[in-house]
Amino acid sequence: MRTHFILIFICFTALFSCADDSSTYTVGEDFLDIDTRVVITDTLSLTTSTILLDSVSTTNSTRMLIGALQDEEFGNLTSKPFFNLIASSYDINTSATYDSIGIILYYDRYYYGDTTKVQTYKVHEIIENFEPNDDDDTFYNTSTLKYSDAVLGGLTFTPYPNKKDSIYIPIHGEYGSELFSKLQNNDINNYDDFYQTYKGLTIVPNADNNLVLGFGRTKTVLRMYYTLKIGDTDDSDYYKDFTIESSNKNFNSITSERNTTLLNPLKTYTDILETDNTNNFAYIQSGSALNMRVSVPYIKNFNELEQSGTAIGATLKFYPEIKSYESNSIGADSLAVYIIDKKNRIVNQLIDFNGNTVYAKYNTESSEFNSKNYYSADVTYFIELIQTSSYNLNYSLLFQFPNNNNSANKIKIYDSAKADNRMKLSLTYLLY
Numbered sequence: 001m002r003t004h005f006i007l008i009f010i011c012f013t014a015l016f017s018c019a020d021d022s023s024t025y026t027v028g029e030d031f032l033d034i035d036t037r038v039v040i041t042d043t044l045s046l047t048t049s050t051i052l053l054d055s056v057s058t059t060n061s062t063r064m065l066i067g068a069l070q071d072e073e074f075g076n077l078t079s080k081p082f083f084n085l086i087a088s089s090y091d092i093n094t095s096a097t098y099d100s101i102g103i104i105l106y107y108d109r110y111y112y113g114d115t116t117k118v119q120t121y122k123v124h125e126i127i128e129n130f131e132p133n134d135d136d137d138t139f140y141n142t143s144t145l146k147y148s149d150a151v152l153g154g155l156t157f158t159p160y161p162n163k164k165d166s167i168y169i170p171i172h173g174e175y176g177s178e179l180f181s182k183l184q185n186n187d188i189n190n191y192d193d194f195y196q197t198y199k200g201l202t203i204v205p206n207a208d209n210n211l212v213l214g215f216g217r218t219k220t221v222l223r224m225y226y227t228l229k230i231g232d233t234d235d236s237d238y239y240k241d242f243t244i245e246s247s248n249k250n251f252n253s254i255t256s257e258r259n260t261t262l263l264n265p266l267k268t269y270t271d272i273l274e275t276d277n278t279n280n281f282a283y284i285q286s287g288s289a290l291n292m293r294v295s296v297p298y299i300k301n302f303n304e305l306e307q308s309g310t311a312i313g314a315t316l317k318f319y320p321e322i323k324s325y326e327s328n329s330i331g332a333d334s335l336a337v338y339i340i341d342k343k344n345r346i347v348n349q350l351i352d353f354n355g356n357t358v359y360a361k362y363n364t365e366s367s368e369f370n371s372k373n374y375y376s377a378d379v380t381y382f383i384e385l386i387q388t389s390s391y392n393l394n395y396s397l398l399f400q401f402p403n404n405n406n407s408a409n410k411i412k413i414y415d416s417a418k419a420d421n422r423m424k425l426s427l428t429y430l431l432y
Contacts, residue, residue, distance in 0.1 A: 017253060042426040045298055047274065047413040048282050051344050051398070053289040055140035055270035056405045058252040059132075063406040064105070064220060065252045065287065067205050067212030069113055072430045074285050074410050075258035079212055080144045082145050084130045084200040084249035085222055085242040086191055092226065093241065099225040099237075101176030102153065103169040103203070107161045112408045115159050119209050122154040123169055126200040139251030141287060141405070147202050156384075159213055169203070176224060183240075200249065212408040217244055252406065254405070256288040270343050275415040281321065284335070285410040286401040292413055293344065295396040296425060299386055311387065313428035314380040316360070316397070319421035320373060324412040332411060335360040336402045337377050339385075342394040350397065352381055360399060372421070375413075383427065389419030 038093065040105060065079040124147040132139050153171035179198070182188045188197070201222070211242060222242040230236065244250050258264050262278045275282055281294040295317065320332070337350040337358050350358040360377035379397065386393050401409050414421040 001321065015311070032317065036430065036432045039429045039431060040427070041429075042357075044296060044425050044427060046416045046425060047295040047297055048423060049272045049274040049293045049295075050128045050263065050266065050278060050411070051272055051291050051293045052266040052269060053291055053344070056254075056287065057138050058141050058143075058254065058405050059139045059248050060217075060246065060250060061136045061252055062217055063108055063110060063252075064203075064215040064217050064250075064407065065212055065254065065406060066105075066203055066215065067113065067119070067408070068207055068209040069212060069408060070208070070210050073216045073261060073263075074103050074288070074290070075256045075261050075263060076207075077256045077285075077288055077408060078205065078207065078256065079252055079254045079287060079408060080141075080202055080204050081252050082126060082143075082147075082200060082202045082216075082250065083220075083244045084126075084195070085198065086245045087194070087242045089240075090183055090190055090194060090229055091186070092180065093228055094184060096184065096226045096228045096238070098177050098180040099227055101171045101179070101222065101224045103171065103201070104166050104221050104223055105169070105203075105215040106166045106219040107164065107424045108216040109161050110407065111159070111161045111211060112410075113209075113211035115161065115211060117210055118156060118158055118210060119213070120154065120156045120206040121169060122150055122204050122206075123152045123171060124150070124202050124204060124265060125152055125175070125198075126202060127230060128199065130195075130200050132248070137248050139248065139253075141254040141289060143251060144253045145200075145404060152201070159211065161213060169304070170254075171222075179187045180224060189326070199235075202253075205214050207319060210407065214406070217250060218246070220244055252287075254287040254408075256285075266290075269345075272344070274281060275417070280415045280417045281412040282390070282415060283410070283412055284400060286404045286407045288408075290410075291405075292399040293340070293396050294399070294423075296383070296386070299383055300392065310430050310432075311383040311427060312430050313426075314378070314383040315376055315426045316379050316423070317374055317376045317426065318360075318423040319414045319418075320375065321412040321414065322373070324410065332409065333362045335377075335399045336404070337379075338398040338400070339395050340398045342396075344398070346398065347395065350377075350379065350382055352378055359402070374421075379425070 033078050064081040069077040126145050126147045152175050153169055155169040188194050199345045224240045226238050228238050266273050283290050284292050339347040352358055358378055360375040362372055416423040
């Protein structure tokens, strides 16, 4: 039955175009034996808000996020990685001589913020067992571990994420020489021995940094340099690498301070901050768990206006505030879309009728005098789900960046109250 409706709709799209106000078109008896009409409207009421997800899993992320952002609207964000280390072997020749030790971080070319500013990173040692606080064996953006106040090493540098491949943070003091001695003297013979003394490391950015950088986790190493004389040859340089354990013993801790912003009322994942309270903007920021929520409160009653019907096309269109992302557009080409319940819990990711994952795609519309950027998403499946269910599903749509757990992208979205950049749902509905 639905296939026939779609065929009828395709025929009609060649005969008329959609106007801003609701329009009704009657299908004659040449098509069906009953009075069938197509209704097109983009004036449905929408409720837009910002919500704060309970948490975002950052365990075993391929990207290490390090940095801080200063933002009067979204709040000041800080990201630091926690990681445990592992080696392929735990032995060093007894004739070797210790040289130095340091962390090598390889840029993965992700950045958000001002790359012209000098950055400062400091390395600290974790002083508690590397274990999550819950039962699901997962670390989240809200997770943290205790670490020593003592600074093992640090680096002040100007970042070049698109020009250089890595940075080197030297570790000073006794950390390296003690580790070298324990390996050389067989005090450490395996991972369990190593973990008993060395729980892991964290890299902390200065709070006044205004840049978040991405580094590849799988390439990051703690490298110990030493020299070794073999036979009558000159001393040769060697090194031993400690890589990041690829189980659940690494994560990004991402915190955001929003006390002085309009987003301050958001405390738990059940809170809903409508755009009436945020100057008619919804906020989306990856890493910090800020997401946009869109509800269509009266869609369930749409077909009760006259007779039964079915949605054969529904597109949600919305506009970003240009200045909220123009300085750094990485990751802004699409947004992931989820169906959530009344308590903001994710039900599943939105799909279309063919089972394909739906994204809100970034587009540009141009006219003789103006050019605007916008997102559009096919939400037909969602509308049909609400209307055809025998239950009163109190579902909404959630929008977030696809790389929500390993970036710090942000964007503001105009709601349906903005005259020039109005969010709207264009619905094509078949009444029969």
